[in-house]
Amino acid sequence: TLQNNSRCLNLIIYPMKRYILFLPILFILTSCGVSQKVLSPTEIKMMTTKQFEANYDLVFSSAISLLQSEGFLINNTDKATGLITANKQIDNKNAGLQMFLIGTATEASTSQASFFIQALNDELTEVKFTLYEGSVSSSYNQYSGKSTTNKNSMVEDATIYANWFNNLRSEIERRKALIQ
Structure with missing residues (x-):
């Protein structure tokens, strides 16, 4: 028992x-x-918009220079509208091996950046900067073969935007010193 x-x-x-x-x-x-907290349009505008005490031409060329130094490929510039778009892709060198072993892989991480630059007066320029990050993923399906998925979302981290604006400010100051 x-x-x-x-x-x-x-x-x-x-x-x-x-x-x-x-x-x-x-x-x-x-x-x-x-x-994750959903940001309001006002919060996004505050995070992604800054004003610089510099003329429009200097800010525009500084933004292009900054993007290039960060490894972005410039897709489009339009000085008349103040729009600059660029992208960057970092390929995953192990994607082929991952596809072979597990049938799925993140092939690359991507970033898309855009600047909208507007002169407020002769020595004050407003810059709106947005950054999107994402990935290109692939997987094998026994029925349809290889399928690829692209995912992108807007970066909503204020410190990342603050870093970009600080770097832009530094580039503007560097170019100002070259002109004088």
């Missing part, structure tokens, strides 16, 4: 041990899904 009671107790406790081990893992997985 004592042996039967201990066997019954083991039948109850053993499954509970598995659940007790499973609960912390479940908690960690569910707590990692941090909800």
Whole structure:
């Protein structure tokens, strides 16, 4: 009877041990899904827009120079409208091996940048900068073969925009010193 009671107790406790081990893992997985605050249009404008005490031409050429020094490929510039667009792609050198081993891979990380530059007066220029980051992923499907997915989303980290604007300010100051 004592042996039967201990066997019954083991039948109850053993499954509970598995659940007790499973609960912390479940908690960690569910707590990692941090909800991200959705920024309002005003918050986005404040984060992505700055004014510089410099003339339009200097700011425009400084923005192009900054993009090039950051490794971006300039897609389009239009000085009349103040629009500059550029992109950057960093290929994953291990994508082929990952596709072979697991059937899916992130082939490249991508960034798209755009500047909208507008003269407010002769020595004050407003700059709106937006940055999108994403990836190009591929996977093999036994029915349709290789499929590729592109994902992009706007960067919403204020410190990244602050760094870009600080770098633009430095480039403007560097170019001002060259002119004088």
